[in-house]
Amino acid sequence: MKRYSCDVLVIGGGLAGCWASIRAQQLGANVILVDKGKVGYSGCSTFAAGDILWWTPKDDLYSWLNNYARWGGYLLDPEWFKRLCYDIYERVLEMSEWGAPFERDSRGNLVRKPGRGHNAAVVFPGFELMKFMRRKIEQAGTNILDRIMVTELLVEDGRVLGAAGFNVRNGEFYLIEAKAVVLSTGGCSWKGNYFGQDMVCGEGYALAYRNGAKLMNMEYSNCYNSTYRYFDIYGLSRFQRLGGKFTNALGERFMSKYDPELGDGAFLHTIAIAMAKEVMEGRGPIYFDLTEMSEEDRSLSRKLLPMLFEMFDQAGVDPFKERLEWIPGFQGSIGTGSGLMLTDEFCSTNIKGLYAAGDAACEGLVIGGINGPGAINLSWAIVTGYRSGEGGARLAKSIEFKKPEDALINDCQKSTFRFLLKDGEISPQEVYYQLQESVIGWDKSIIRHRDRLNESLNRIKIVEEELIPKIRASDFHQLMRCHEVEATLITTEMVLRSALLREESRAAHFREDYPKTDNLNWLKWIVVEKNKDGMKFETIDIPKKNYEKYGIKLPL
Ligand SMILES: Cc1cc2nc3c(=O)[nH]c(=O)nc-3n(C[C@H](O)[C@H](O)[C@H](O)COP(=O)(O)OP(=O)(O)OC[C@H]3O[C@@H](n4cnc5c(N)ncnc54)[C@H](O)[C@@H]3O)c2cc1C
Structure with a gap:
């Protein structure tokens, strides 16, 4: 058995986990970061198309909040939305100072590009950002344990004491004791037919649930992205807003029928329903047409998504010259509103010492019931990563180590x-x-x-x-x-x-x-937790007071 101890254990090394590690380390905590893959090369963050929603103080917080609240069916929490905006402004500047590979204009200013539901994402090549984050963590001296799958949380008397798992290459058992644990294990992809997500299978949800944590809005784990019929395309959010158009077999543009406001720039759930209905009513197949994208945006796309364009080149397909046959691609809970319920602004869960960040945490607090809001997912990963790292580090300073009982360790090993x-x-x-x-x-x-x-x-x-x-x-x-x-x-x-x-x-x-x-009965969140008979569900009202506070009118 390999045995370690630390102040803050971070499980899952995507963008959320990297930020949790960095923040905890900045506050003087001794941090271990584990991933069942290799940090910097694993997680949806690595495969991201490269959009981070970046609110700046020049943007109108109220109109952003009002729009996302309406688009998300009034399931978000305005207080969390404001936190997200204020925090991401600071974090992007911080990353930019570190030298993150963000796109800049000729004067060195960060470039913002449009995407689904916004005009304001900083852009970068996804693969490069995560390698950059790994280097940053290594420089800070964080102990990174690659290829360790966490299979058990050590929880005694309602407090988390660490985690256990095994090395996926040689089977060695690992025990990591910690004063605080951040779950940043991503979402659940069901290994669906979409790119860059097979590694996330809901382990964070299950680990937390089995130990008594509450999860929220799980019905929103039903995201369908959409993609080229013959291989996966990522970057759709940006493509949609840079001239991309959906058409049916009759050559008709149909999206404004399903979303008169956003049209071809609609959220993923609207695109999925529109595609399904068009096909069911006999107007399939569906196509995505990029032939009218500007020269400037074509070369930016090639720069930001080199792997995708290599695939196009190899297949002899030019997406700027011919329309592409388009199909839905299942993405599960990646970038949706479901996940672990957060009980405070430091991303605590209802288990003492357990924090959640990124796709593992309930992103519905900032997007409500939207599936596939362009670029916010990575902002959420950064902001909740930072906050959970801070929460964990602060807690670690204030409590003593508690050793798990031998019986608990033996049970974990057996399991x-x-x-x-x-x-x-x-x-x-x-x-x-x-x-x-x-x-x-x-x-x-x-x-x-x-x-x-x-x-x-x-x-x-x-x-x-x-x-x-x-x-x-x-x-x-x-x-x-x-x-x-x-x-x-x-x-x-x-x-x-x-x-x-x-x-x-x-x-x-x-x-x-x-x-x-049904606004009368369902302006509510669904919360699930484990009890002795299995899953127990309850509903709780959305925070109506916070809507009042920010002057957002509820549809009642
Ligand atoms: C192809 C693609 C493109 C995308 N593009 C964008 C975009 O441009 N902008 C945007 O905002 N969003 C985008 N998204 C969504 C976004 O990537 C995710 O929402 C975000 O990366 C989640 O970050 P995370 O750190 O929470 O999780 P992840 O990056 O998924 O990382 C989770 C990590 O946890 C590890 N892990 C899981 N279980 C265990 C375990 N039991 N033990 C140890 N380790 C474990 C995994 O190996 C993984 O490395 C995209 C998603 C995909 C799939």
Whole structure:
């Protein structure tokens, strides 16, 4: 066994985890950052198209807040939205001073480009930013443990004492004791058919849930991105606002029918519904047309997305000369409003010492029910990373270490390796496929219905009762896959049951059997936690006082 101890343990080294580590270290904490992949090369952050929403004091906070509140179905918390804007202004300047690879104009000023719902994202090549962040963390002296999958949180008497896991290459057991733990494990992608997200399977949600944490807005984990039919395209948010147009088989532009305000620049959930309806009504396939993009934006796109254009070149496709056949690509909870419930401005959860950041934390606090708001996801990762790192470091200064009991450590070790020890018959991949079948598909996530949600719940019951007991791990890589399956199973149940509970349609949650928005009964968040009988759900009112405070009129 390898045993470590630190003040703040950060689990997951995407942009949120990197920022949590940096901030905790800045405040003098001794930090360990673990990732089941390699920090700087893993996580959706690494594959991001390179847009960070950057509010500046010259922008009108009220109009931003008003728009996002309306677009997100009034599920955001205005107080958190303001925090996001003020903080991201500072953080982007800080990153810029460090030399982050942001695009600048000829006078050296940061360039802001439009995207879904905004005109204000700083832009950069995604891969370069995360390598840059890794170097920054290494320079600060943070202990980075790559390729360690965390499988258990050590929680005693409602307080987190660290985490346990294993090295995915050699199977060595790791125990890391900590005074505070930040969960920045990303979202849950269900390994859907979209690029750069297979590594995030809801492990953070499951780790926290199993130990009593509350999660919120899980019904909004149903994001469909959209992409080229033959390989994945990222950067759609920017493309949409730089001249990109959606057309159907008849050559008609159809987006303004579904979103008269944003048209071709609509959010992902509107695009998904529009595509599904156009195809169902016989006007498919759908195309995305970039032929009218300006020369300047074409060369910027090539610069920011070199890998994508290499693929186009290799395939002999010129997206600026021909329209591209376009299909939906499932993205699950990446960049959506679901995740761990935050109980204060330092991203605490309801478990003492446990913090959440990035896609693991409930981004609905700033986007409500929007799926795929361009560029805010990375701002959220930065801001919550920073705040959770600060929360963890402050707590660490104020409390003593508490050693976990040996019995707890033994239980964690047994649980970590349990899939290796028994003779199973089924590979984790086969089981994962069943989970994908429960949520992926226009009729499961884009247009929901009680009967289909119940069908999916029945399917995952079989997974839980009949398949999970039979999965086997023939090596440590497969062991990682087994833990991923288990985490995605828990996430799937939360999502389906929350979606069943919300008997209305609001923003990205569309119920065929309840097509109207019900403001009288559903200006509410759905919260889930574990109790002795399984999942317990409750609803809580959105913070109406904060809407009043910022002069935002609720649709009542
Ligand atoms: C292709 C693509 C393009 C995108 N482009 C943009 C964009 O331009 N702008 C924008 O705002 N948003 C974008 N998004 C969304 C954005 O990338 C994510 O919302 C954001 O990166 C989340 O950051 P994070 O740090 O929370 O998680 P991630 O970057 O996903 O990192 C999570 C990390 O946790 C690790 N991990 C998970 N489980 C465990 C475990 N059990 N043990 C140890 N480690 C674990 C993973 O290996 C991973 O490295 C894009 C998403 C995709 C997929």
